[in-house]
Amino acid sequence: MSDKQQKDAPAYMLGSDQRQEWMRDYFFAPRGIGFSEPGIVPLDDAAMSAYNVAKSSYQIHPDVFNMDYLSKAVGLGKNEIVKRLHRLYDEHLIMFVMNPATQVYGWGLYYWLVKLKENTPRETKAKLSEWYQNKDDICTGYECSGDFDYFNGNHMRVLDNLLADVIEPWKNNPEIEFVHLCPIRRDIRESNVNMWDAPGDSYRELFWGKDQLEKLAKIQDKMDLTDLKIIQALNTKKPMEELFDFKVLADISGLDPKEMLAGIKDVVENKRILVPLFHLNFMKLGLTNHAYVIRLFQTIPSYRKAQIADELSRIPELNNVVEFTDSLYDISVWAYNEISDTKALKEKLNSYSEIEDIKEADIYRQFRRWVCRMDDQNGFWEECVFTDDFLQDRTVKDGIKCSMARKEEE
């Protein structure tokens, strides 16, 4: 590298020795702003091609996934697997998605609980849900009943933007009893798959509890056990070579299979900034989530809080596990009502003397899965709307906003 190049080049890269150098100087990890943080891979980068080709074409080409691996894993012929994946997609039972490490990209990930006042008419809640469904600035959302009515989420770079443009409309609503902001400290598990913040080396490990898949196969008639095992095999941690068929990806795209493999391996396995996974449409499968939102005594030291979150993440029945920061609540864990012993889970939670309070709600509707819309009833299944506040100032009421936001306000 020339002197000039050295001068121009970033001094560190994610997950590299250079980053360790950074950590010697600072107590905090580098945080990406835009896509310029050294080591970050933009979501449309060539290194992402394998995922992007698969994401865009699996609906008509399920063979983008490694059929040799799947065939061995589930003991079925390749054609049968392709046929099943076709059907599962066409019936909107599955969606191939990914979780990008938001902290790497410089976003904050925020959830918030919304409770409506007692005796709020059902129609009012329905209206709020409809508004919510079409509010593209909100990237994740669940309708619930219990101690809270909505469990919502956003990724945002600027907290003020979230407060002004997304939270405020909720808070100002006369029907609202409370809104509690719960910024994510660690995203440990999502859709049964461990994320980058999972303890030890359990990144990308898949968890289903004992007999959960068998029970799930029995309680509904949309997916049989074989279907579920195909999805399980796809979500199980494995090298990228086993997830995708790079020859098929190359046939579809014309891109070089070796380059695609090298790129996605680096992103997923080395840099650990992306988790590709299949999301189950739990609503169609007749499942409801039971969410426990846990408040620890505020005198509990941070290390213990992290330990508790880690311990809970070892419970395989929990499909989602997140840890919050700077909020009234500290941890949220979810389990499917229909295939889990939720009483036993509650007992387990209550066995922690550090837990001060647990709010509970049943989740029966999901609006979006991150930026992908889930409402196939409105004809928007898998329509993706990227919601980001980069370059925007949403605190200015008449300011320039993304087109989606502006349209919503009109």
Added chain:
Amino acid sequence: MKISAPRQYVVDNLKYALSPSSIAVVGASRYSTKVGYKVIEGLKNWGYKGTIYPVNPRAEKIHGLKAYKTVMDIPGEVDLVFVAVPAHLVKMVLEHAVAKKAKMTVIATSAFKEIGRGDLQNRLTQFCRDNKLPLIGPNLVGMGSPYLNFNCGFIPYLPIKGPVAMISQSGANLLAALGTSQTSHFGMSFFVGLGNKADVDFAEFVAYGAKDPNTKCISTYIEGLDSPEAYVKACQSVVREKPVVAIKVGGSKIGVKAAFAHTASENEGTDDAYYDKIFEKAGAIRAGTWQEFLDISLALGMQPELKSDNVVMITNGGGSGLLACDHFERVGMPLTELKDISPSLIQKIRAYMPMFGSPLNPVDIAGTASPIQYKGAFRQALRDPNVDGVIGSICPTAVTDVPAVTDIAIEIYETYKHLGKPFIMECQGGGECNESIMKLRDHGIPAYPTPEQAVNAMVALRKYAKIKKMIG
């Protein structure tokens, strides 16, 4: 990829790009803010009468229309496949288009040669050529024709009907021209953004323009010619019948790099002189600036060639006359004094000017000129056998009835256009002048807000006459 001459199968199929009976929009979106939605919205809003097939493997319906998973799933015939999906899916879509026996494909998608994926772009192009499926793009904004109410792409405007075929490598400048068309009544016959022009080249659209009955002038905005030989051949076969205008950009030191980053145009090793020679050989008239490009295109589309240098300018403003005659000299075609063009015309024209007017050339019929005086002066000049072209100029003095003079100009033009002499107007002033320009343009008279623009237009008509004479 290079071609040595316009390919006949491509030229024949271009009608499906501009007048298709059916269009598959691949990448059609359910979201009203996305390009894939806007394309269909544009087609419908501008009055496209053919069949639209949205293609999206995720959707059942888009814009109220049944959506199909792939082009191959479409039940009817597909003339045009419009591709608005990410680059990594284009290969698959092209394979589907070939399997469906589509007649034409247009790729709006970016991220090919311009970002270093030249190999991929070439392989896709070769695939299309092997299967005789002409490909326009990639990296383009769209195309259309006001005569067919056809606006296909992510283009907010449909130009007004007119004589100029606008073939542009730049989407942004094409959009600028389309916007100008609406606000300045710059009429077009058809328009297309070529983008990276991986397959279909300028040459083929030039050849198509020759066949298009609505096209009177073919205008080409060029960032780089990959196939100069084909361009020259196409122009040479066309310019006897229709003029070709060219503007070449990206020749400056940094422009070379910018043009590559924009439309993957390779300009290394070329310079202005290189392109001068190409245009000269082709018989294309080169414009230096964007404004000149539009101005001379309009004139060449509306008016016949100027057979000699004998141009008479008639104005009620001595100042605008001076600006014009200086500019004539600057661009190498100085005005000839009226006495040297036609001595008898001086006396005839004096009847239509006050004593303080000037029958030199420009002819200054003075700021008090009435519509009657304009009418007489225009008529005398146009009817004089020694005069081959007239520039009329209106300066809005307190006594000038701009609308009435405008009507006179239109009447005179209609009466004498059979003589085959160019008639150009200049109207330099405020709102009433702008209205006058629009009205004149609507009646086929190239009209401009400055004398220099009018002069450039007249000079281009002279150049065209010389080109025709040279080509024989």
